[in-house]
Amino acid sequence: MNTQTPIPVLDLTPQLNQLWDDINRVIQKVLRSTHFIMGPEVLAFEGEAARYLGTRHAIACNSGTDALVISLKALGIGPGDEVITTPFTFFATAEAISHLGATPVFVDVEEASMNLDPALVEQAVTSRTRAILPVHLFGRPCAMDAILDIARRRGLKVVEDCAQSFGARIRGKQTGTFGQMGAYSFFPSKNLGGCGDGGLMATDDDALAETARALRVHGSRKKYHNETVGYNSRLDELQAAILRVKLPHLEAWNAGRRQVAERYGKLLAGHEAILVPPVVEGHVFHQYTVRVRGCDRDRLQAKLKEDGVETMVYYPVPCHRLKLYQQSHAHVACPRAERMCSEVISLPIWPEMEADSQVAVAEALLAQVGRP
Numbered sequence: 001m002n003t004q005t006p007i008p009v010l011d012l013t014p015q016l017n018q019l020w021d022d023i024n025r026v027i028q029k030v031l032r033s034t035h036f037i038m039g040p041e042v043l044a045f046e047g048e049a050a051r052y053l054g055t056r057h058a059i060a061c062n063s064g065t066d067a068l069v070i071s072l073k074a075l076g077i078g079p080g081d082e083v084i085t086t087p088f089t090f091f092a093t094a095e096a097i098s099h100l101g102a103t104p105v106f107v108d109v110e111e112a113s114m115n116l117d118p119a120l121v122e123q124a125v126t127s128r129t130r131a132i133l134p135v136h137l138f139g140r141p142c143a144m145d146a147i148l149d150i151a152r153r154r155g156l157k158v159v160e161d162c163a164q165s166f167g168a169r170i171r172g173k174q175t176g177t178f179g180q181m182g183a184y185s186f187f188p189s190k191n192l193g194g195c196g197d198g199g200l201m202a203t204d205d206d207a208l209a210e211t212a213r214a215l216r217v218h219g220s221r222k223k224y225h226n227e228t229v230g231y232n233s234r235l236d237e238l239q240a241a242i243l244r245v246k247l248p249h250l251e252a253w254n255a256g257r258r259q260v261a262e263r264y265g266k267l268l269a270g271h272e273a274i275l276v277p278p279v280v281e282g283h284v285f286h287q288y289t290v291r292v293r294g295c296d297r298d299r300l301q302a303k304l305k306e307d308g309v310e311t312m313v314y315y316p317v318p319c320h321r322l323k324l325y326q327q328s329h330a331h332v333a334c335p336r337a338e339r340m341c342s343e344v345i346s347l348p349i350w351p352e353m354e355a356d357s358q359v360a361v362a363e364a365l366l367a368q369v370g371r372p
């Protein structure tokens with residue numbers, strides 16, 4: 001039994017220490033202003049986020065989930081429509097589709113990237129398909145060229161779930177800027193995290209931006225002149241102010257995550273039972289998720305915990321096998337996603353994670369499953 005402080009899956013303390021004075025200063029500034037919702041901080045943050053992402057518009061909202069719901073709603077997705085997505089994701093992706101009364105159509109993932117397989121997307125298109133919703137899972141960009149090609153040929157919209165990929169790029173272009181809309185989350189554990197909930201939509205389309213802006217404030221472009229049924233999904237000034245302090249550091253933090261991933265790759269290389277994620281271009285490693293073969297994962301997690309290493313399983317159940325969908329989607333088979341769900345384990349990672357801690361994690365893991 002290890003008596004030292006356990007290594008957590010995520011440590012936000014270094015980030016907070018780094019920016020402690022700046023964050024406190026802006027919190028006090030917002031408090032003094034007594035302007036708490038949709039004020040100058042939100043406006044400034046939207047401008048800075050749009051500049052960072054390289055889009056004409058960035059529209060802040062309450063959460064990544066709302067960013068997905070409002071994006072789909074702005075595109076006119078509703079009952080009777082089908083939206084193709086991955087079953088290997090956080091439930092919010094599918095939930096957003098179901099919320100609008102549309103049907104999520106789950107298509108299997110690629111073995112290497114763990115992201116939506118474009119070859120299977122094409123086969124899943126029906127006369128009811130309206131959109132494709134790829135997820136840049138764990139911060140690894142999807143095969144957007146192939147997905148956009150299908151969307152163009154079949155007349156489909158594309159909404160990107162970038163909750164885990166803020167700052168990830170494909171040939172220098174930000175994820176979330178390939179489709180009609182990109183949806184981002186600022187949940188505290190995300191690569192750019194607030195001190196509470198928050199989200200953002202990015203688009204180059206002026207009309208979609210206007211619709212999304214209206215939807216997040218009860219469907220009104222002009223206050224008290226409501227035009228459609230919308231949402232209360234505003235970002236608050238405190239979150240916007242904190243995110244403005246953090247955004248300039250995101251590039252360095254994402255570089256730190258990549259460095260941690262590279263180190264893990266070296267520490268864990270050459271073991272048949274462990275499949276490590278390659279450090280591909282533009283990947284921002286929201287999670288460092290390995291696959292372990294031929295072992296009891298619950299037992300492995302418990303053993304690692306005994307050795308002072310905390311881990312997480314993202315995600316244990318593919319969406320089509322969740323209780324809510326298992327009947328309506330009984331016919332769906334996504335063997336790769338199903339297998340991944342039984343093999344994945346996410347190791348501790350944060351931008352400032354020290355090499356010593358990584359060595360400890362690797363040693364604990366290899367002691368359980370490492371056979372060359």
Ligand SMILES: *Cc1c(COP(=O)(O)O)cnc(C)c1O
Pocket residue numbers: 063064065066089090092093135161163164184185186187197198199
């Ligand atoms: C976190 C997450 C969401 C939801 O974001 P919230 O801000 O928590 O609502 C959606 N999709 C994925 C893939 C996520 O990881």
